[in-house]
Structure formats: structure tokens, C-alpha cells
Amino acid sequence: MSATTETATGHGATEEGTPSKGMDAALLGVMLFIASEVMFFAALFGAYFNVKATTVPFPPEGTEEFITPFGPALLITIVLVLSSFTMQWATMRIRKGDRRGMNRGLAITLALGVAFFGLVAYEYYVLITHDDFGINSGVYGTLFYTMTGFHGAHVLGGVIGIAVVLARGLNGQFSAKHHSAVEAIHYYWHFVDIVWVVLFTVIYVLR
Amino acid sequence: MATTTLPQARPAYRSRVYDWLTTVDHKKIGVMYIVMSFGFFMIGGVMALFIRSELAVPGLQFVGEATYNQLFGMHAVTMIFLFVMPMTTGLANYIVPLQIGAADMAFPRINALSFWLVLSGGLMIMMAFAFGGAPVGWTMYAPLSVTEPATGVDLLILGLILAGTSSLLGAINFMVTIFRMRAPGMTLLRMPMFCWTTLVTSVLLVFSIPVVTAGLVMLFIDRNYGGGFFDPAQGGNPILWQHVFWFFGHPEVYILILPGFGIISEILPVFARKPLFGYKAFVFATASIGALGFSVWAHHMFTTGAVYLPFFSFFTFLIAVPTGIKFFNWLATMWGGQLKFDTPLLFAVGFITLFLIGGLDGAFLAVVPFDFMVQDTYWVVSHIHYVLVAGSVFSIFAALFYWFPKMSGRRLDERLGKVQFWLLFIGTNVAFFPQHMLGLDGMIRRIADYSDNAGWTSLNFLSTIGAFMIGVSVLPFLWNVFITLRKPQDAGDDPWEGYTLEWATTSPPPVHNFDKLPPVRSERPVFDLRHGDVHGAPVAAITSGEAH
Numbered sequence: 001m002s003a004t005t006e007t008a009t010g011h012g013a014t015e016e017g018t019p020s021k022g023m024d025a026a027l028l029g030v031m032l033f034i035a036s037e038v039m040f041f042a043a044l045f046g047a048y049f050n051v052k053a054t055t056v057p058f059p060p061e062g063t064e065e066f067i068t069p070f071g072p073a074l075l076i077t078i079v080l081v082l083s084s085f086t087m088q089w090a091t092m093r094i095r096k097g098d099r100r101g102m103n104r105g106l107a108i109t110l111a112l113g114v115a116f117f118g119l120v121a122y123e124y125y126v127l128i129t130h131d132d133f134g135i136n137s138g139v140y141g142t143l144f145y146t147m148t149g150f151h152g153a154h155v156l157g158g159v160i161g162i163a164v165v166l167a168r169g170l171n172g173q174f175s176a177k178h179h180s181a182v183e184a185i186h187y188y189w190h191f192v193d194i195v196w197v198v199l200f201t202v203i204y205v206l207r
Numbered sequence: 208m209a210t211t212t213l214p215q216a217r218p219a220y221r222s223r224v225y226d227w228l229t230t231v232d233h234k235k236i237g238v239m240y241i242v243m244s245f246g247f248f249m250i251g252g253v254m255a256l257f258i259r260s261e262l263a264v265p266g267l268q269f270v271g272e273a274t275y276n277q278l279f280g281m282h283a284v285t286m287i288f289l290f291v292m293p294m295t296t297g298l299a300n301y302i303v304p305l306q307i308g309a310a311d312m313a314f315p316r317i318n319a320l321s322f323w324l325v326l327s328g329g330l331m332i333m334m335a336f337a338f339g340g341a342p343v344g345w346t347m348y349a350p351l352s353v354t355e356p357a358t359g360v361d362l363l364i365l366g367l368i369l370a371g372t373s374s375l376l377g378a379i380n381f382m383v384t385i386f387r388m389r390a391p392g393m394t395l396l397r398m399p400m401f402c403w404t405t406l407v408t409s410v411l412l413v414f415s416i417p418v419v420t421a422g423l424v425m426l427f428i429d430r431n432y433g434g435g436f437f438d439p440a441q442g443g444n445p446i447l448w449q450h451v452f453w454f455f456g457h458p459e460v461y462i463l464i465l466p467g468f469g470i471i472s473e474i475l476p477v478f479a480r481k482p483l484f485g486y487k488a489f490v491f492a493t494a495s496i497g498a499l500g501f502s503v504w505a506h507h508m509f510t511t512g513a514v515y516l517p518f519f520s521f522f523t524f525l526i527a528v529p530t531g532i533k534f535f536n537w538l539a540t541m542w543g544g545q546l547k548f549d550t551p552l553l554f555a556v557g558f559i560t561l562f563l564i565g566g567l568d569g570a571f572l573a574v575v576p577f578d579f580m581v582q583d584t585y586w587v588v589s590h591i592h593y594v595l596v597a598g599s600v601f602s603i604f605a606a607l608f609y610w611f612p613k614m615s616g617r618r619l620d621e622r623l624g625k626v627q628f629w630l631l632f633i634g635t636n637v638a639f640f641p642q643h644m645l646g647l648d649g650m651i652r653r654i655a656d657y658s659d660n661a662g663w664t665s666l667n668f669l670s671t672i673g674a675f676m677i678g679v680s681v682l683p684f685l686w687n688v689f690i691t692l693r694k695p696q697d698a699g700d701d702p703w704e705g706y707t708l709e710w711a712t713t714s715p716p717p718v719h720n721f722d723k724l725p726p727v728r729s730e731r732p733v734f735d736l737r738h739g740d741v742h743g744a745p746v747a748a749i750t751s752g753e754a755h
Binding site: 022025026028029032033035036037039040041042043044046047050051054055058060135136138139140141142143146150 | 313314317375378379380382383386387388413414415416417418420421422424425428429432433434435436438441442443444446447450451454
């Protein structure tokens with residue numbers, strides 16, 4: 001066995017052809033997970049466009065009164081886009097080693113995430129009680145609540161993730177070198193926000 | 208880590224059951240996957256025997272229509288989602304980290320989660336039988352799947368979502384493992400073919416599973432919350448289900464067969480004592496099958512009138528090109544080789560022979576007018592079984608015979624293996640070849656009964672005999688495993704004189720897999736290690752792709 005070399009198994013190896021540089025394994029996993037989530041929402045949007053192409057009239061007449069870009073949806077958009085900026089700021093702070101700045105950024109993002117739920121709850125409440133528009137109000141209602149609902153569920157996941165990362169940040173667990181959890185949640189949060197922007201454009205603006 | 212000193216003695220006694228239930232070791236998880244899926248293989252097989260018994264002769268003698276309608280869908284769901292997928296995942300779980308020289312998967316705990324998720328999903332799907340069954344077929348076409356009142360359908364939907372989540376997490380795990388944890392010197396183009404096919408399969412899973420998950424969620428909403436996705440009365444579209452289902456469903460067939468292609472490509476070179484012919488062509492053929500797999504889903508929907516036929520027909524034919532390259536390479540690998548007809552090679556050659564039939568009768572289906580004629584007939588049943596039984600099942604048995612010595616330290620009995628092979632080989636042809644003729648005669652699938660003057664009786668009876676031969680062929684295998692596990696571990700580390708890294712460690716491997724790794728200078732590091740002296744240098748430096 002003279003031809004064998006003692007070696008560590010895979011991590012940080014330097015010989016030619018080995019994955020010594022590049023993305024952290026956990027971050028790569030998160031990116032792939034987000035890629036799969038993109039496909040999940042792509043399927044929902046595909047369903048929306050398929051129904052739009054085969055059903056007349058779509059969206060049903062009268063819905064433009066309450067599914068409008070100038071209602072709570074506009075506020076939701078502002079809140080979420082703003083939260084993307086605060087999240088980015090938090091990530092940039094920890095990349096520079098500023099734990100305090102990161103915690104502040106995360107706290108503001110968390111607050112905006114919670115505000116999102118207040119706005120969605122208000123929107124759903126008005127739609128259901130005032131406009132009599134529910135998940136069983138024809139295929140348009142089903143699509144509306146499934147798409148916004150699953151987006152909301154993903155925001156919930158993000159908010160929980162931010163809360164965990166913030167708690168760890170307050171414990172002083174992150175540094176300029178070691179903060180993959182922050183990077184991961186920041187990718188995910190941007191993804192959730194982009195999905196909302198597309199949702200807003202497709203459902204509320206373009207209809 | 209090889210450099211860490213491990214405690215020599217266990218601190219305290221822990222039961223073996225507790226060890227297995229809490230393990231995050233990829234090898235133990237792999238074995239659990241394999242055992243679980245073999246259990247589901249036998250359950251699904253018994254369902255198939257019920258189906259074939261009912262169809263043996265005209266008239267309803269055996270299970271009756273209601274049970275029959277539950278069985279044919281459940282048979283497919285069990286075999287596809289609870290046997291072939293977790294079985295190939297289990298094999299990959301055990302073998303891929305060894306082949307790339309890693310100590311474990313990238314995320315061992317998520318790996319364990321994947322296993323427990325698919326087991327829960329499987330049990331949930333089986334529970335459907337206790338709640339009215341799921342008589343909607345494995346394709347679950349709307350509107351039948353929406354209006355069917357049985358709660359079993361909801362259990363099927365939820366079970367499939369769990370199993371899908373398991374596959375998704377597993378796929379991400381494999382991709383990260385392959386991208387981040389390869390041994391020094393193992394470039395992507397020196398990776399064993401089984402790792403390549405696992406990688407491409409994982410890509411397919413990551414991009415197709417979420418789509419069917421979304422579809423299943425829509426179905427669940429339609430069934431339980433008054434949704435209207437697939438209900439024309441509410442403005443929905445039943446064809447939408449077929450789109451989301453087959454957008455997953457066609458990549459799915461490559462998910463089922465690509466690991467098999469990888470297994471065959473591992474076994475043929477070792478048993479022909481030659482390198483794999485055209486390694487790079489093989490890699491690119493695998494990748495292009497994966498890519499093309501996403502552009503053909505609507506060939507399942509030709510007769511709906513809702514899809515653009517020339518596009519999907521053309522791309523379906525196009526897939527025959529990379530598949531043909533693989534066949535060419537397999538034959539060229541065997542050509543002039545010193546073939547050693549041990550059981551793994553028998554199964555591999557059986558695979559090549561029979562999968563060719565499954566490939567050809569599938570190409571017929573790409574011809575639009577022909578597809579219109581045989582849509583939903585036994586021609587399709589025959590095709591799917593020639594690719595899944597003759598394809599996936601043969602490759603799985605080839606893999607089990609090939610890697611059993613690595614997993615247990617013991618070689619399975621050759622004589623029993625050959626008995627099993629011939630029973631399975633003949634049984635597969637007797638069971639499924641007559642179904643081509645039945646399909647051309649117009650016998651449609653999913654029927655429990657047929658008229659005795661339709662002229663289908665003798666072919667159906669023949670098919671039933673074949674099905675029972677397949678059923679019997681499992682018995683020598685079970686007996687083989689049973690007696691082999693009682694023998695001493697005498698197989699040695701490398702019983703087949705293999706080429707890839709899993710043969711460079713002990714059988715079974717230690718928890719950390721490798722004490723020492725050979726240098727990787729080609730896609731056959733263990734061959735280089737063994738024959739290094741022949742080339743003069745300790746190990747001849749061979750750049751991948753230039754080795755042959």
C-alpha cells in the first residue's frame with residue numbers, strides 16, 4: 001500500500017481538481033432548496049396562466065373592485081421591498097464584523113415581516129367579510145388564496161428563520177468569517193420578496 | 208476524519224435497535240432504505256399478482272371491480288414511489304460517498320430525515336386501503352380524483368407529498384455531497400458513472416418534485432376546501448392537472464432509470480475487464496437525457512388535443528439519440544472483453560437486452576398517429592413494464608449482487624442468483640411481451656374484466672403465468688440473502704477486482720469509510736492502484752478521457 005496517501009476526506013483539500021474553493025456546503029444546500037422553491041411557485045404561476053388562457057372572462061368581472069394594486073397589496077409591497085433592503089444591510093454589516101449593526105438590521109426586518117402578516121390578515125378579512133371573496137369563489141378565488149397563501153406560508157418560514165438567527169446574533173454567535181446562517185436566511189428572504197413582487201405584478205397589476 | 212483519534216471502546220451499552228433508529232451514518236441509512244423498499248417491492252408485487260389473477264380468464268372471479276380499481280393504482284404508486292425511488296436512493300446513499308471518497312453525506316441528519324419521511328409517507332399511502340382506498344390510478348387524473356369521495360385519496364396525496372419532500376431533500380444532499388466532498392484529485396470527469404447518474408437524477412428531482420407537490424396541493428384544495436383548479440364548472444381546467452403531473456411525471460421516468468444506467472455502467476467494465484467505452488460521451492448523454500427530459504412531458508397528452516404535437520413528438524425522438532449512445536457504449540465496452548458471467552453481469556446483460564425492447568416500443572409511442580391508436584391500451588402497459596421491470600428492477604438486482612459483498616462482507620450464492628435471473632428473465636418476457644399484442648388488439652388498460660369472445664384470453668393467461676414466474680423469482684433471492692448472511696465474512700475487500708474507490712476500503716467499511724485513500728488520477732483509481740507497477744511508476748498518471 002505504498003502508493004496510498006494519508007488524507008482528510010474531502011474538506012479543505014488542495015490538490016488539483018478538488019473542491020477547495022467555492023460556496024460553503026450549507027449555503028449551496030440552501031441555494032438548491034431555493035431553486036426547488038422557485039419551481040414550486042413556477043407551477044402555481046403556470047396554473048394561473050393556464051387558467052387565464054382557457055377561461056373567459058378571467059379574472060371574473062367585478063373582481064377589479066377589490067383585487068386592486070392600490071389597496072393593502074401596495075402597502076405589503078412597500079413593506080416587503082423595504083425589508084429586503086434592511087436584510088441586505090444586516091448581511092453587509094456582519095460581513096464587516098459589525099454584530100450590533102446586523103442585530104439592528106435583523107430586528108427591523110423581523111418587525112417588517114410581522115407587519116406583513118398584519119396587512120395580509122387585514123386584506124383577507126376585508127375580502128372574505130366585505131367582498132364575499134373566498135377560496136371557493138370560483139377558480140379565481142382558489143388561485144388567489146393558494147398563491148398568496150403559500151407565499152404567506154413562506155414568509156412565515158422566513159420570519160421564524162430570522163427570529164432564530166437574531167437570537168443567535170444576540171448571543172454573539174456570528175463573526176465576519178462565520179455567519180453562513182445569516183447568508184442563508186438573507187438569500188431566502190430575498191427570494192420570498194421577489195416572489196411577492198412577481199405575485200403583485202401578475203395578480204394585482206397585470207391581472 | 209481519518210486523522211482524529213477515535214475512542215476505542217463504547218462508553219456504555221446501547222441497544223442495536225436504538226443504534227439503527229438514531230443513526231446518521233450514510234451506510235446504515237442506505238441499508239434501511241434498501242430493506243424498506245424491498246418490503247414495499249414485495250407488497251407491490253402481491254398487488255400485481257392479485258391484478259394478474261383477476262385478468263387470467265374472462266369474468267370476475269377473484270377480487271371484484273372495487274378492489275381491482277384500488278389495486279392497479281396502488282401497485283404503480285408502491286412500485287414507483289416506495290420501491291424504485293427509495294431503492295436507488297438507498298443504493299446511492301451507501302455507494303456514492305464511498306465512490307467519491309467521502310466520509311459521509313454532506314448533511315447526515317437531513318439524510319436520516321429523508322429516510323424517515325419516505326417511510327412515513329409510505330405507511331400513510333398504505334393506510335389508504337383502510338380508508339376506502341384510492342381508486343384513481345397512479346396518475347390521479349382530474350376530475351375523477353377530485354370527485355372520488357374516499358378519504359384514501361387524501362392519504363395518498365399527503366403520503367406522496369411526504370415521499371416527494373424526502374426525495375427532494377435527498378437530491379439536495381446528493382448534489383452538495385458530490386459538489387463539495389469529492390476526494391483529492393477526483394474531478395467531475397473522473398467520477399464513477401453511478402455518481403454521475405445520481406447527480407443528474409438529483410437535478411431532475413430538484414426541478415420536478417416541487418411541481419408535482421404544487422399539483423398535489425391544488426388537488427387537495429379542490430377536494431377539501433371547495434377549490435376550482437380542475438373543475439370546469441368553476442372556471443378551472445382538468446387538463447391543467449395533466450400538465451403539472453406530467454411535467455413531473457416524465458422527468459420521473461428518467462429518475463427511475465438513470466441510476467440503473469449508472470449501475471450497468473459500473474458493472475459492465477468490471478466484468479469485461481475493460482474501461483468504460485466513451486466515458487465522456489456517456490457523461491454528456493446522461494446530462495442531455497436529463498435536459499431533454501423536461502421538454503417531452505406532453506407526449507403523455509397527445510390525445511387531449513391541448514398540446515402542440517410536432518414539438519413534443521420531435522423531442523421525444525430526440526431522446527433516443529443519447530440513449531442510443533449509451534447502448535453503443537455498453538456494447539462497445541463488452542466487445543472484445545473477457546466477460547465473466549457472474550450474476551451481476553447476467554442481470555446487466557439482461558437489462559441491455561430487454562430495455563432495448565422497452566426503448567423501441569416507447570419510440571413507437573412517439574409517433575403521433577400510432578399513439579392515437581394505442582393510447583391507454585396494453586401497449587402502454589407493456590412499454591412501462593419493459594422499462595421499469597426489465598430496466599429498473601434488473602439493474603437493482605444487478606446492483607444488489609454487485610455491492611452485497613461491500614455491504615456485508617459476503618458474496619451472494621451464484622447458483623441461486625442464476626436460478627433467480629432465469630426465472631425473472633423468462634417471466635418478464637412471458638408476462639409483458641403478450642401485452643404488446645393485447646394492446647394492438649385494443650385491450651384497454653385498467654379494466655378488471657373482458658369479454659370471452661374478444662380473443663384476449665390466451666394472451667392474458669400467458670401474461671399471468673409470467674407474472675407468477677416473476678413473483679416466484681423473488682423467493683430464491685430471499686433465501687440467498689438469508690443463507691448468505693449466516694455465512695462467515697469471507698468475500699474480501701474487493702471480490703470483483705473493481706475499479707472505483709468503494710473497493711479500496713474494507714467490506715463492510717468502517718464508520719468513517721476510509722483509513723487511507725488511494726490517489727485519484729483517472730476514473731479507475733483502484734485499477735491504477737492494483738496495476739500501477741505494470742506501468743513502471745507507482746501509479747501511472749492517466750488523465751481522464753485519455754486513458755483509452
